Amino acid sequence: MTKRRLPGIFYNPLSVGGAALASVSLLTIVFLTLVEVLQAHSPAYIGIVSYVILPVPLVIGLLLIPLGALRERRRLRRGQPASKLSFTVDLAVPHQRNVLTAFSSITAILLLFTAYGSYRTFEWTESVEFCGTTCHSVMEPEHTAYQNSPHARVKCVDCHVGPGAGWYVRSKLSGAYQVYAVLANVYPRPIPTPIKNLRPAQETCEQCHWPSHFAAEKKYVNTYFKSDSANTRWTVALLMKIGGGNEDRGPAGGIHWHMNIANEVTYVATDDQRQTIPVVRIKSRSTGVTTEFVAGDALEGADTLRARPWASMDCIDCHNRPSHIYRPPARIVDQSLARSRVSTALPHIREKAMEVLKLDYTTREAATDSIAGLLREFYEREYPQLLESQPALLPAAIQELQAQYGRNFFPRMKVRWSVYPNNIGHMTDLGCFRCHDGNHRSADGRVISKDCNSCHTLLYQGTAPVPQTLSVAGLPFEHPEDVGDAWNEAPCVECHSGQ
Ligand code: HEC
Ligand code: HEC
Ligand code: HEC
Numbered sequence: 001m002t003k004r005r006l007p008g009i010f011y012n013p014l015s016v017g018g019a020a021l022a023s024v025s026l027l028t029i030v031f032l033t034l035v036e037v038l039q040a041h042s043p044a045y046i047g048i049v050s051y052v053i054l055p056v057p058l059v060i061g062l063l064l065i066p067l068g069a070l071r072e073r074r075r076l077r078r079g080q081p082a083s084k085l086s087f088t089v090d091l092a093v094p095h096q097r098n099v100l101t102a103f104s105s106i107t108a109i110l111l112l113f114t115a116y117g118s119y120r121t122f123e124w125t126e127s128v129e130f131c132g133t134t135c136h137s138v139m140e141p142e143h144t145a146y147q148n149s150p151h152a153r154v155k156c157v158d159c160h161v162g163p164g165a166g167w168y169v170r171s172k173l174s175g176a177y178q179v180y181a182v183l184a185n186v187y188p189r190p191i192p193t194p195i196k197n198l199r200p201a202q203e204t205c206e207q208c209h210w211p212s213h214f215a216a217e218k219k220y221v222n223t224y225f226k227s228d229s230a231n232t233r234w235t236v237a238l239l240m241k242i243g244g245g246n247e248d249r250g251p252a253g254g255i256h257w258h259m260n261i262a263n264e265v266t267y268v269a270t271d272d273q274r275q276t277i278p279v280v281r282i283k284s285r286s287t288g289v290t291t292e293f294v295a296g297d298a299l300e301g302a303d304t305l306r307a308r309p310w311a312s313m314d315c316i317d318c319h320n321r322p323s324h325i326y327r328p329p330a331r332i333v334d335q336s337l338a339r340s341r342v343s344t345a346l347p348h349i350r351e352k353a354m355e356v357l358k359l360d361y362t363t364r365e366a367a368t369d370s371i372a373g374l375l376r377e378f379y380e381r382e383y384p385q386l387l388e389s390q391p392a393l394l395p396a397a398i399q400e401l402q403a404q405y406g407r408n409f410f411p412r413m414k415v416r417w418s419v420y421p422n423n424i425g426h427m428t429d430l431g432c433f434r435c436h437d438g439n440h441r442s443a444d445g446r447v448i449s450k451d452c453n454s455c456h457t458l459l460y461q462g463t464a465p466v467p468q469t470l471s472v473a474g475l476p477f478e479h480p481e482d483v484g485d486a487w488n489e490a491p492c493v494e495c496h497s498g499q
């Protein structure tokens, strides 16, 4: 008999089984960690398996060892014979030899499959299907909006798990908590932002978009429709002064250059969503000169505000919805009308469509029924002849609006455009106007500009889809609806946020 290094009570089937389980788990974890270290682009969620799932059998195995030993001690105390662990194999006996060969081959094959299977599991956990559909109802809004966004082919983890060890550990920890939150059904609806541990950052975006290759300018032609009976078309063409760091492509100015390369912008926000920003500082990277801007109504309490934590402006302060874009009703309906998926021949359709999309439904089925019901009721009552002469118009409109509802509204997770502010513009949310409201001043009288032609040049506007007047310098803005000067005195959100 071989020499035993441990007290006899450890040599019982339960302890030995536990030790085997623990060793296999540990070996797999070591194998996975090696894969992770050696592979340059290792799957980001590999760790959910190696650090969240595999430790479970490891710990169970480790617990079984003393448990077996305790049982064994009790057996011995009761005077029962010690457990038998030894057995002999006689290779000279053909039957025993065959059994042993079969047994070792199967074990070896199983081990190989397990290793390969685990590896495939990581690859899968890194995929968009895993992030977007495993917890289907939870991630449904993000996954659906993502598929209809410019980033539909960018993996979730490319934005949400950045490069470097710090990110790695953070994503691991919050990933483990999220698995728990979903299983225990304690996750919030809607998921609150800003998200803390998986917040995309400059480093993640800059893997693909580095400042020197931004386009200098980009033309946006926005088509709107008025809420009148004719659904009058209105076009606004803007040349967005994106800017970048690439002087070969044009002037290195504009939105990005100002924010990220030449200057550092820091600010104090008084709410979690960073919608109220009373104090802003800008520091020139070349001269080191600092300028501070304070909102008019915050001058008195400015010192207490300065003592709060400062945030450094990065991509997400403007691009917080690059991929999960929940469109507001006005934008949805205008786009459907512009693409002729909803016909402008239906009187008042712009106004009515917005109305039915906006209602607060508790399920998608209720919304689908109600969108069809309410619209049909309105047109049957007001325009029965039209339904008879052009019977295809209304069903087509209903179908389009139901589909759009499905892409932009998620009653189960309580997600709709108004839940998450979109910081990129200034129509339905404050966005740029959080600072660019013409009311943030420096001590020497400089103002963060609200000039309508400072961020974009207004090329043309009006009811004609083809430009009548084209301006390179930028036209003065003409508000499509006569509201006097109110459009410029109040921020646009004041009247447009509910759309
Ligand atoms: C282009 C980068 C990008 C991609 C790709 C991306 N996200 Fe996001 N995601 C963001 C940003 C930016 C936020 C907002 C962060 C904040 O405000 O703190 C966000 C927020 C979220 C949130 C918080 C709730 C919300 O709607 O804001 C969830 C959940 C989420 N993403 C899941 C996913 C899933 C699942 C995928 C893949 C199907 C994915 N993301 C792909 C950039 C991305
Ligand atoms: C893995 C690569 C990748 C990453 C990471 C990535 N993007 Fe993109 N992004 C793309 C691609 C590809 C496009 C589509 C290019 C196009 O349409 O010209 C795009 C388009 C965009 C656009 C233009 C959208 C439009 O309407 O045309 C913006 C803005 C943008 N990304 C911002 C971001 C931000 C902010 C982040 C970080 C949260 C980010 N991206 C992360 C690859 C990436
Ligand atoms: C001050 C706000 C702001 C900041 C900060 C900012 N951007 Fe932008 N970015 C914009 C605006 C505004 C546009 C044009 C409008 C749009 O794309 O919706 C834009 C456009 C883009 C585009 C599309 C450009 C093209 O060539 O089509 C990309 C890509 C982009 N930004 C990436 C980034 C990245 C990456 C960062 C961080 C390094 C960043 N942005 C920081 C405001 C900002």
Ligand code: HEC
Pocket (backbone or CB within 6 Å): 241, 254, 255, 258, 265, 266, 267, 277, 280, 281, 282, 293, 313, 318, 423, 424, 425, 431, 432, 433, 434, 435, 436, 446, 447, 448, 449, 454, 455
């Ligand atoms: C956190 C506050 C803050 C936010 C939010 C912000 N900016 Fe700015 N921005 C500034 C400051 C400060 C300046 C510098 C003003 C100065 O130097 O007079 C500036 C300057 C600019 C300039 C240069 C203006 C000029 O006079 O040439 C552009 C363009 C610009 N911002 C675009 C944007 C856009 C577009 C957005 C929204 C997507 C935005 N900013 C959001 C703080 C902000």
Ligand code: HEC
Pocket (backbone or CB within 6 Å): 222, 236, 238, 424, 425, 426, 427, 428, 432, 433, 436, 449, 450, 451, 452, 453, 454, 455, 456, 477, 488
């Ligand atoms: C600080 C920069 C900035 C200033 C100042 C600014 N805008 Fe804009 N504006 C933007 C950006 C950025 C967008 C694009 C948002 C997007 O990508 O959808 C935009 C979009 C728009 C749109 C299209 C809105 C939509 O969502 O359909 C209109 C109209 C507009 N601006 C008018 C104005 C008027 C009028 C003024 C003057 C009161 C003004 N802007 C001042 C940055 C600015």
Ligand code: HEC
Pocket (backbone or CB within 6 Å): 224, 225, 226, 227, 228, 234, 236, 330, 427, 479, 480, 481, 483, 486, 487, 488, 490, 491, 492, 493, 494, 495, 496, 499
């Ligand atoms: C005092 C309220 C008020 C303010 C402030 C305001 N608007 Fe409007 N706006 C209206 C009304 C009312 C309409 C007509 C709504 C309709 O036809 O459904 C309208 C219509 C529009 C339209 C036509 C498309 C649409 O959605 O109806 C555009 C574009 C627009 N406004 C841009 C702006 C911009 C940009 C700003 C900020 C610079 C702004 N508005 C500020 C009240 C306002």
